Amino acid sequence: MNELSGSLFQQSLLEKEYSPYFFAYYYKQWDQYTMPFHQHNSTEIMYVISGSCAVDVRSAAGHEERFRLKRSELIMLDANVPHRLIVEPGSACRMLNVEFGFVEHKGVAPSLSRLAREEGELADFLRKPFISLVLSDPEEVFHVLKALVLELDQYGKEGGSLVQLLFAELLLRLSRLHRERLIASQQPSQLYVRRAIEFLHQNYDRSIQVKEVAAAVNVHPGYLHRIFKAQTGKTLTDYLNLLRMEKAKMLLGQSEIPVAEIADYVGISSRQYFHLLFKKYAGVTPVEYRNSIERYSWSDISSFTDER
Structure with missing residues (x-):
């Protein structure tokens, strides 16, 4: 050795x-x-x-x-x-x-x-x-x-x-x-925002309030709201909603979890609100999104088979 x-x-x-x-x-x-x-x-x-x-x-x-x-x-x-x-x-x-x-x-x-x-x-x-x-x-x-x-x-x-x-x-x-x-x-606010983002990624699957995120990074909620918006261009709520919708798109496209249950997986208790939020961010309903993914995947496989 x-x-x-x-x-x-x-x-x-x-x-x-x-x-x-x-x-x-x-x-x-x-x-x-x-x-x-x-x-x-x-x-x-x-x-x-x-x-x-x-x-x-x-x-x-x-x-x-x-x-x-x-x-x-x-x-x-x-x-x-x-x-x-x-x-x-x-x-x-x-x-x-x-x-x-x-x-x-x-x-x-x-x-x-x-x-x-x-x-x-x-x-x-x-x-x-x-x-x-x-x-x-x-x-x-x-x-x-x-x-x-x-x-x-x-x-x-x-x-x-x-x-x-x-x-x-x-x-x-x-x-x-x-x-x-x-x-x-040098710039404490950058660390607070990074820690807040980490907290959101670790806890998006449950109900979260801004004051809870602020407590996790040890700053006042109002201050966290200001520095988060300044550095990311989004409010904490907007960032969390976007994160949840991205996770929902992944689950809709890559799993067989029933559409009605996806809301629970991304921390939204109301299925009606989930459908409204998803359509706002994705432009289609969760069902339409899943169907479009399935059609695209089948079409892609068919094209590959035809070429062979």
């Missing part, structure tokens, strides 16, 4: 073919604990599942900085960076940890260099070194990190294809979170 340094910030990772190798991975609850300063030749991710803690990080110049972490926050530490964990008296911190480096690429998952070539956010992430990075996670990273650790527990440090794929997803999500944090520090 040709092992590379454990740092994320090596030019070789962007030029040659490397995959992750895991040195440690575990769940751990710390109670009133102070760890001595230590370092290791691997990148470490410490994710706080519950409780709170502090992490002291020492730079090459000897400067120390303390980061206080709470639930759903994580810290990434580059390889060979001295650090220590502190859980204060009377406190507890349940944590999820992984430590990894890199070896010559193997398996079916894409190498780190290939991922970086295809995903600009990841390439930017890997080209801007840090000794430590704290991110707040809307539970996107947690589910991937949890699945990765459970897979490693079952199959060991070498892992398999799923381990490689989960690691790729982990890095992509971390790079996107990092990008979002940079955007939020």
Whole structure:
């Protein structure tokens, strides 16, 4: 096994073919604990599942900085960076940890260099070194990190294809979170709108009110309405209706779900209102749309058969 340094910030990772190798991975609850300063030749991710803690990080110049972490926050530490964990008296911190480096690429998952070539956010992430990075996670990273650790527990440090794929997803999500944090520090409104859109895509299949979307992104409903309209050209309600109608068109064209039930699948309780809304956006009724799709598909197949 040709092992590379454990740092994320090596030019070789962007030029040659490397995959992750895991040195440690575990769940751990710390109670009133102070760890001595230590370092290791691997990148470490410490994710706080519950409780709170502090992490002291020492730079090459000897400067120390303390980061206080709470639930759903994580810290990434580059390889060979001295650090220590502190859980204060009377406190507890349940944590999820992984430590990894890199070896010559193997398996079916894409190498780190290939991922970086295809995903600009990841390439930017890997080209801007840090000794430590704290991110707040809307539970996107947690589910991937949890699945990765459970897979490693079952199959060991070498892992398999799923381990490689989960690691790729982990890095992509971390790079996107990092990008979002940079955007939020410069233009917070863009982050609020992006989070609102994500919420709509995740919840369009049920009844949603603007105040609920605003609460999910932690802003006032009136402010969210203004910035959403300014950035998308649509109100929240218009965007949600358009999203629902696009999902309805997909279900009408690619499934055998009865037309009368499609409204429930896209979060509209009134079937009459669904029919009116669909005709407004599509120019035809749901039944007419399905029939036109069926005729087009049959005609397309017939033409292909005739040509042969």
